[in-house]
Amino acid sequence: MKKPASRSLIALSTSALALPGIAEADAPPLTSSLSYKISNYQEDDLSREQVPFGELERYDIDVHQFQFVSPLGRDYALFIDANHENMSGASPWFSTAGSNGQPVINMSGASGIYDSRSEVSLGVRYYGARGNIGGAIGYSEENDYRAKYVSMSGSRNFNNDLTTLTVSLSHSDDSIFPSDAERFNRVRHENKQASSVAVSLSQVLNPVASFQTALSLTGQSGYLSDPYKLQDSRPDGKTQIAFSNSLRYFFIKADGALQSDYRYYRDDFGIRSHTLDLSWFQNVTRSFKIVPMLRYYSQSAADFYTNIDDFLKPLSESQSSDYRLSAFGAVSGGLSFVTDFGGWSATLTAERYVANEKYSAFTVAQPSPGLVQFTRLSLGVNYAF
Amino acid sequence: MSTNLRHAGFRAMGTYCEIQLYEASRISAKRLVRRLIDEVSRLESKYTRYRDDSFLSEINRSAGNQAGIKIDIETQKLFEHARSCYEQSDGLFDITAGVLRRVWDFSRRKIPDESELEGLLPLIGYEKLNWRDDTLLMPANMEIDFGGIVKEYAADTLATLARELGVRRGLINLGGDFAAIGTQPEDRPWPIGITHPEDSTKMMSHFHLSEGGLASSGDYERSFILEGKRYSHLLNPKTGWPCSGLRAVSVAANLCTVAGSFATIAMLKPEQDAIDWLTDSGLPFVFMDGAGQIGGPGLTDSSY
Numbered sequence: 251m252k253k254p255a256s257r258s259l260i261a262l263s264t265s266a267l268a269l270p271g272i273a274e275a276d277a278p279p280l281t282s283s284l285s286y287k288i289s290n291y292q293e294d295d296l297s298r299e300q301v302p303f304g305e306l307e308r309y310d311i312d313v314h315q316f317q318f319v320s321p322l323g324r325d326y327a328l329f330i331d332a333n334h335e336n337m338s339g340a341s342p343w344f345s346t347a348g349s350n351g352q353p354v355i356n357m358s359g360a361s362g363i364y365d366s367r368s369e370v371s372l373g374v375r376y377y378g379a380r381g382n383i384g385g386a387i388g389y390s391e392e393n394d395y396r397a398k399y400v401s402m403s404g405s406r407n408f409n410n411d412l413t414t415l416t417v418s419l420s421h422s423d424d425s426i427f428p429s430d431a432e433r434f435n436r437v438r439h440e441n442k443q444a445s446s447v448a449v450s451l452s453q454v455l456n457p458v459a460s461f462q463t464a465l466s467l468t469g470q471s472g473y474l475s476d477p478y479k480l481q482d483s484r485p486d487g488k489t490q491i492a493f494s495n496s497l498r499y500f501f502i503k504a505d506g507a508l509q510s511d512y513r514y515y516r517d518d519f520g521i522r523s524h525t526l527d528l529s530w531f532q533n534v535t536r537s538f539k540i541v542p543m544l545r546y547y548s549q550s551a552a553d554f555y556t557n558i559d560d561f562l563k564p565l566s567e568s569q570s571s572d573y574r575l576s577a578f579g580a581v582s583g584g585l586s587f588v589t590d591f592g593g594w595s596a597t598l599t600a601e602r603y604v605a606n607e608k609y610s611a612f613t614v615a616q617p618s619p620g621l622v623q624f625t626r627l628s629l630g631v632n633y634a635f
Numbered sequence: 636m637s638t639n640l641r642h643a644g645f646r647a648m649g650t651y652c653e654i655q656l657y658e659a660s661r662i663s664a665k666r667l668v669r670r671l672i673d674e675v676s677r678l679e680s681k682y683t684r685y686r687d688d689s690f691l692s693e694i695n696r697s698a699g700n701q702a703g704i705k706i707d708i709e710t711q712k713l714f715e716h717a718r719s720c721y722e723q724s725d726g727l728f729d730i731t732a733g734v735l736r737r738v739w740d741f742s743r744r745k746i747p748d749e750s751e752l753e754g755l756l757p758l759i760g761y762e763k764l765n766w767r768d769d770t771l772l773m774p775a776n777m778e779i780d781f782g783g784i785v786k787e788y789a790a791d792t793l794a795t796l797a798r799e800l801g802v803r804r805g806l807i808n809l810g811g812d813f814a815a816i817g818t819q820p821e822d823r824p825w826p827i828g829i830t831h832p833e834d835s836t837k838m839m840s841h842f843h844l845s846e847g848g849l850a851s852s853g854d855y856e857r858s859f860i861l862e863g864k865r866y867s868h869l870l871n872p873k874t875g876w877p878c879s880g881l882r883a884v885s886v887a888a889n890l891c892t893v894a895g896s897f898a899t900i901a902m903l904k905p906e907q908d909a910i911d912w913l914t915d916s917g918l919p920f921v922f923m924d925g926a927g928q929i930g931g932p933g934l935t936d937s938s939y
Contacts, residue, residue: 256915256916256917257723258723258897258900258912258915258916259888259893259897259916259917259918261719261722261723262716262719262720262723262893262896262897263888263889263890263893264719265712265715265716265718265719265720266716266788266791266890266892266893266896267890268712268715268716269709269712269713269716269788269791269792269892270708270709270712271674271678271709271788271789271791271792271795271796272788272791272792272795272890272892280670280796280799280800281800379707379708379709380708536803536804536817537803590801591659591660592658592659592660592662592663593660593663593666593801634801635666
């Protein structure tokens with residue numbers, strides 16, 4: 251039988267654990283690091299039943315991500331991110347009723363789409379004794395889309411650094427100028443803006459468990475439709491709210507940690523969604539870790555979703571056959587291997603995602619014929635120096 | 636894979652220090668050691684009593700100043716830990732007791748007059764420090780000494796920093812204040828020998844440290860015997876006279892800072908009180924009492 255800790259042991263441990271060199275206080279990254287990650291995202295081809303004519307191939311995207319992080323003096327850190335994506339494939343153009351009355355998809359671009367996107371962002375953060383504050387600006391460009399964004403966030407620690415309150419603000423301003431606008435009678439030039447505010451609270455519950463809860467509110471306005479769809483007309487404003495909770499628990503005997511996340515989302519398009527995420531971080535050796543991951547997602551349909559486009563409907567009335575606005579459920583599973591040596595670390599991840607209206611937790615009045623299945627592989631390398 | 640164990644010895648905080656790390660890459664081991672030595676140098680130059688440009692000297696120069704001195708968070712937390720030590724020792728461990736060194740000179744074996752001591756006692760007392768938010772107002776002629784706290788804190792800080800830098804196995808030793816980062820391979824603990832107070836070539840005991848810290852306190856280095864009476868360099872802040880309790884004690888705890896506070900307080904308490912208090916804490920410890928007897932639950936092969 252272990253007797254309870256003495257009053258002196260509790261008092262002296264409490265004041266010692268509050269010392270900044272011992273408590274893992276807010277501090278800029280300790281070293282500079284350079285990282286590179288390549289990912290390949292590949293959507294499964296559609297079937298002839300779904301697409302009676304034309305292309306079956308969907309999106310294939312290669313993503314290259316670079317990040318440089320460096321401490322600046324004792325209290326600041328600099329973050330530089332650069333991404334480049336190459337995408338090719340085709341996306342659903344419009345939906346019609348097939349011979350049996352079921353919806354079928356007509357894909358865009360007989361020769362498919364080829365596009366690339368580049369993005370850079372620059373951020374600076376200050377780390378004080380009780381928290382940190384920082385901001386970033388970013389710019390992204392592709393041949394038919396430009397986005398500029400700015401973000402700021404600050405965290406403050408309370409309660410001997412066991413509680414952290416974080417407030418984040420961001421704003422983006424995007425321009426859309428669809429290609430071949432004249433030929434396909436698409437909009438020439440449109441804009442959209444988004445602003446978001448988020449508040450999160452994280453709490454260390456005990457030495458092996460921590461909890462985080464967050465609420466975010468986003469307002470979008472401007473052109474929110476898909477200019478490449480034949481018949482796509484969405485409201486010019488959208489308000490989104492998301493509530494997330496995360497619990498992390500370290501199991502000492504198993505030398506592994508469980509992270510579970512639940513997120514509830516709703517917007518005034520009528521979409522509500524649940525996301526449940528489970529990850530297990532298993533230490534195999536001191537420098538090798540395996541991380542299996544499982545996720546369930548389900549959403550309800552937008553109020554104006556239709557799985558067969560109604561070309562007689564005036565454009566002033568909202569309607570869209572975008573599969574991302576339909577009711578469905580999705581299950582994804584993944585596995586990561588993480589290893590490190592000296593200042594190097596590498597992460598290899600494989601993920602498989604399957605969406606299906608049968609997995610939906612919500613009523614599916616009109617199933618979409620265009621739900622995606624995809625596989626994603628990524629390899630990341632980080633060097634700290 | 637014991638070839639991956641890298642050693643680095645250096646002098647800091649007025650003592651011999653050693654860092655041992657299991658690190659496959661020699662280059663990253665060197666970089667890590669350099670980073671850890673930078674951190675110990677930072678703490679030394681901030682809190683040393685021996686340099687006029689240290690922050691501690693600046694604090695001590697502010698004694699009597701009406702405007703006080705603004706104290707940064709790290710130092711505030713050290714003061715808070717010092718207050719905790721003061722409370723848990725019923726006033727025996729007092730960071731304001733350093734003024735007694737003005738009249739006690741252990742190298743010259745001189746015993747001060749009672750009147751000299753009485754003149755200093757009003758300058759001692761943690762509760763005499765006044766705080767206005769983060770500003771410390773220290774009465775004139777008072778003095779702060781973080782001995783018994785800063786070196787232990789530095790050992791823990793280096794262990795935390797090493798962990799954040801990715802070290803999984805290592806041992807920090809700052810002149811006998813130890814902080815472990817994990818165990819050695821195959822879960823072997825770090826064996827630590829405790830020097831015999833009367834013969835530095837002999838071992839009094841040894842500990843097996845798997846995690847946390849180990850600290851020792853003793854009067855063997857700076858005490859003297861005059862006319863058959865032993866004068867310990869550990870002084871009772873309430874009387875100004877040396878304590879006559881244990882000769883030496885080593886304690887293991889979750890942190891070196893905690894172990895160091897227990898060891899220092901135990902040395903200041905009367906012998907039996909110290910042993911009872913340490914036993915009550917449940918921590919492994921080993922001691923040598925005034926009669927030269929060695930004891931404690933950490934006596935043989937204790938592990939933490």
